[in-house]
Amino acid sequence: MPGRSGTRTDYYIGLMSGTSGDGVDAVCVHFDEHGPRVVLAAHSYQPYPEPLRQRLLALMVPGDNEIERMGALEEELAEIFAVASSEVHRKAGLAASDIAAIGSHGQTIRHRPRGPHAFTVQIGNPARIAERTGIATVADFRRRDMAAGGQGAPLVPAFHRWLFAHATRARAIVNIGGIANVTVIPAAATGACTQGFDTGPGNALLDGWARRQTGEPQDTGGRLAARGRVDGALLGLLKDDPYFTAPPPKSTGREHFSSEWLDDRLQRLGRDLDGADVQATLVALTADTITEALAPLAPEEIYLCGGGTANPVLMAAIAARLAIPVHTTARLGLDPQLVEPTAFAWLAREAQAGRPGNLPSVTGARHAVVLGALYPA
Structure with a gap:
């Protein structure tokens, strides 16, 4: 009370x-x-x-x-x-x-x-x-x-550890805001250190591109991305950024992954793409960089939070890339x-x-x- x-x-x-x-x-x-x-x-x-x-x-x-x-x-x-x-x-x-x-x-x-x-x-x-x-x-x-x-940054992993640690299972908490970050909390019984870092773009590029294509502040329900197809060549140009392979500790922001950063890759592609295809490719970028960052950390459970959880296309893309079930933090008692x-x-x-x-x-x-x-x- x-x-x-x-x-x-x-x-x-x-x-x-x-x-x-x-x-x-x-x-x-x-x-x-x-x-x-x-x-x-x-x-x-x-x-x-x-x-x-x-x-x-x-x-x-x-x-x-x-x-x-x-x-x-x-x-x-x-x-x-x-x-x-x-x-x-x-x-x-x-x-x-x-x-x-x-x-x-x-x-x-x-x-x-x-x-x-x-x-x-x-x-x-x-x-x-x-x-x-x-x-x-x-x-x-x-x-x-x-x-x-x-x-x-990121600074939320200490809170993640306080609230979400499990005695016997390693858990990953993935926050998808404008920038995405991961926290991997080892089983408490192991005494190992919690790890965490920014993986790269979360919603920032998705929101910015959706605004340019539709005039809306975000791709509500992932509808624009759902109409498109991933362009492999563009995805390769996007993922070629050295940030993605840099070792942690690392953090980033809009000053790096900006609209100008995306426009540079689109220009280097050398051909026009349908706006929905760009959006679908940006979904793949976020999903790939999150799941590839998690792979060597081998969590046993994965929980998502942040604004990206409201995008069903992005959620499905992440789930499709993982071998274990994905849930939101609502399952652990806190609204994502x-x-x-x-x-x-x-x-x-x-x-x-x-x-x-x-x-x-x-x-x-x-x-x-x-x-x-x-x-x-």
Whole structure:
């Protein structure tokens, strides 16, 4: 039952706006260590207004006047995040004073995890979120891991391990957002390290191509892809990118797998393709790179989450490439659309408790660190 108004409890809000750049998911949750399990009090979704989304997507690739554009979007997004936070705790029947903290991933606009001056940028001013909501806010989760020599991503595997680990079976959790990533959690009894990394494009290229072909923000129901046929030559050009064969730790984003990246391969193909055939080939790219990444890790169970689970054509393509049954995380008790925002609620809890939130075996950091900066209410 929700805590009494005016009483600080152990409810947390998690905010996630991923590389798809379409809006922010907010969850209000309680973490039960006896299980462990997540008790969902409420969920809400705030879509980005289309003009804002277009400005945001433009900011995700290098361009002119970036600082000015970023500064304005930083504050506009914070207002949306604050509205989402207030809406979700009210929906749960809770007051602001009942929430221990908000965990806000922020909106990634650039992620450059390699090189002598590796950096990452997430916007959505957490000071403004704390001021507008009256709730302590934890944000800026990636940079401390990068300061310790890590990739700063993916960060959800620690949560996956906490919630989804099995005593005797190795499990893979595959998140298909704009970028796809995998977590392989060994059987707890083995004591082996959890592994995880970004596999490459998830929905980002699919959504972008569907928008160009249909004017819709995504390929709803996979209908465009279902009309097409995979083009082997294009698929070969797409999979020839060195990222796919690079060893982990590794992470990536829209600044690499962009519309321009796709257009370059289409131009190199040297012939025109039907739009549906391109979409079907992009489905094959996502399905191939996920399943090929999983093959050497040999999980015994596979569970999918993220926006890609709403695309039946993509789900079927992944299942067809695997020798074991594929399920969503709903089978493990958590809605596949809510895994990532819940992970950032959990990371806020870990930060407040002074516990590390990264897994060096995943990110490549030199050691475990507490993630995030706290902005008091």
